[in-house]
Amino acid sequence: MAQASYPDFEALHDQIIAGDIPAPRRFSRQGWRYYRWLRTYQRHAHQVERLLQQPGADAPVVKEKPFGLPQARGFSGRWSGHAAVVSGPQEWQTTTNLGAGFNPNVVGAPAPAIGAPLGEHVITGAEICCDPLSWFREGIIANPSCFVLSLPGLGKSTLIRKMLMGDVAQGHIPIIAGDIKGEYVGFVHQVGGQVITIGHGMGTLNPLDVGALGRVIPQLEAKITACTKAGDTGTVEMLQKMLRRAREQVHGRQVTMVSTLVGLGRSDHIHDYEAMLISVALREMYDLAAIDWDHPPILEDLIDHLAQGSAQLRKKGCCRTKTEWYELTDPLIRSLNALLDGPTGQIFAGETSTPIHVDSTAVCIDVSSIDRGDESMKAAVMMAAWASAFGAIEAAHMLADAGLGPQRYFSATLDEMWQVLSAAPGMVSHVDALTRLNRTDATVLNMITHTFKDLEALPTEEDRKTAMGFIERAGMVICGGLPNSELDILSSRLEFSPAEGAMVTSWSKGAHPRRARTRGARATPPGRGRFMIKPSKDGSPGIPLHTILTPTEIEFQLHNTNVRFDDFFKAGDV
Structure with missing residues (x-):
């Protein structure tokens, strides 16, 4: 051209x-x-x-x-839109159903405002509210329970306490039956609840106490009398059935409690005929004028009654002479005497110093003063504490069924669950029954532990298999910082996307070593207060949460578990 x-x-x-x-x-x-x-x-x-x-x-x-x-x-030349580097495509998030192939690459974005306020979404910053009972009411979870897993010091107890505060605000009753480290005492005092302290020289616990359920019986008897005078035969029949059930439940709990304590003291199971003699003796004792539901017997009364040996007791024991009776009952009486002043001290000698009140805003049985090395003592007290807690829950439901009180809802918390499960041989079966029947009992179950290895360390293979099933029956699972080995085990029961797995393992890392406590601001691990809420086990995205403390919680140090280090930290600042 x-x-x-x-x-x-x-x-x-x-x-x-x-x-x-x-x-x-x-x-x-x-x-x-x-x-x-x-x-x-x-x-x-x-x-x-x-x-x-x-x-x-x-x-x-x-x-x-x-x-x-x-x-x-783009357009080349001066003042044009030429781009030397092309930016990546815009990212979008969608539901699992609409974006099936992309689900492994995202983290859940919903932030429901249902239940107790806990904090904010890690990514979006939206407010997150959550507690098992509120989510169960809304149909988000099918079972009002949660299982919390996280390494120590990352805020597991703080998260649960915030949920329990929401329960109190909604009129529900938190019960901590065996606070091993005393972490819930301040919270219960703050909400005006009842704290029962058990330990050497700090209160007594009567194994034969009728509990809150036994104290319901006089109210049922009074209402039966009133309905009888009014001629309401239908209500009378219903109340009489309820009364018989309450009496048998109280009696069975007394026999089980004494038999368990004797077995723990012997480090062996109690003989069947010895448990039978305890049961017969208790039934006879309630025929005495000095013993009723308001004034239950104590261990000394049971020992004296067995030592005397009534005609009915000797007949049940197949003893024809006093010598045969003494030979039969002496081992049992020695074991009962050991409960009054032995490894357990005088904790079981006398009446219960502080019975549980079902109308309290919260109940905490503080066992933190028990020597951590005294396994038999801890096992005995934990069994008695849980028996009292179950009795209080049953009593509240019986009052509601009889029209003598409102329907109450409870939130039972098992913090440091590895210690609770290993405290006594029957604790795993008790908790297992509660995980299966908590909806029937209108009770939330909060289970907290560090890692799966805590459950694998239980003494028997049967207990280990039972405990591993707790997470499968939990309504929601909340994971804090966990190492890769724990996440691999957890992935066999829950589905984690790669993004969720990376987030959970990143929370298990410690603070940078150059950020020392002695340089003004406290070093904080990156995973403190961060949790992944998994409300389902079908692979749905979880909800990453950052727990936030209110000024009131900070002022009263309701969540400070490092109180004994305060002077040490202040010395470092100087």
Whole structure:
């Protein structure tokens, strides 16, 4: 192509824009000259546009021409939209059903405002509210229970206490039957609840106490009398059945409690005939005038009654002489005497110093003063504490069924669950029954432990298999910082996306070593207060949570488990 003037290229450009002819190849002779002219023309058009924007400038007459076609990275040339680096595509999040193939790459974004306020969403910053009973009411979970797993010091107890505060605000009753470290005492005092302290020289616990369930019996008897006078036979029959059930439940709990304590003292099971003699003796003792439901017997009364040996007791024991009776009952009486002053001290000698009140805003049985190395003592007290707690729950439900009180809802908490389960041989079966029947009992179950290895360390294989099933029956699972080994075990029961797994394991890391406590601000592990809420086990995305403390919680140090280190930290600041 010969030397062409601008008008010739303008005509060529008009034909290309109109689509009459194709654009020349860029590396041809004609294409090289055309694209060189096009860049010059575009710069000239841009300069004219700048002149038009100046006030008072004369508008030159320029024929308007559109910009050329964009290249692979935009319009090239000065003042154009050329991009040297192309940004990545925009990211979107959707539900599992609508974006099935993309689910492993995301973390859950919903932030329901249902239940107790806990904190904010780790990614979106939205407020998150959660507690098992509220989510069960809304149908988010099918079972009002939760299982919390996290390494020590990352805020497991703080999270549960915030949930329990929400329970109190909604009128539910938290019960901590065996606070091993005393972490819930301040919270229960703050909400005006009842704290029962058990330990050497700090209160007594009567194994034969009728509990809250036994104290319901006089109320049932009074209502039966009133309904009988009113001629309401239907209500009388219903109340009489309820009364018989309450009496048998109290009696069975007394026999089980004494038999368990004797077995723990012997480190062996109690003989069946010895448990039978205890049962017969207790039934006879309630025929005495000095013993009733308001004044239950104590261990000394049981020992004296067995030592005397009534005709009915000797007949049940197949003893025809006093010598045979003494030979039969002496081992049992010695074991009972050991409960009054032995490894358990005088904790079981006397009446219960502080019985549980079912109308309390919260109940905490503090056993933190018990020596951690005294396994038999801890096992005995834990069994007695749980028996009292179960009795209080049953009593509240019986009062509601009889129309003598409102329907109450409870939230039972098992913090440091590895210690609770290993405290006594029957604790695993008690907790297992509660995980299966907690909906029937209108009771929330909060189970807290550090790792799966805590459950694998139980003494018997049967207990280990039973305990591993707790997480499968839990309504929701809340995971804090966990190492990779624990996440692999947990993944066999829950489905974690790669993003969720990376987030959970990142929370298990410690603070940077250069951020020392002695440099003003306290070093904080990255995973403190961060949890992944998994409300289902079908692979649905979890909800990452960052727990936030209110100014009141900080002022009263309701969640400070490092109180004994305060002086040490202050010395480091100096």
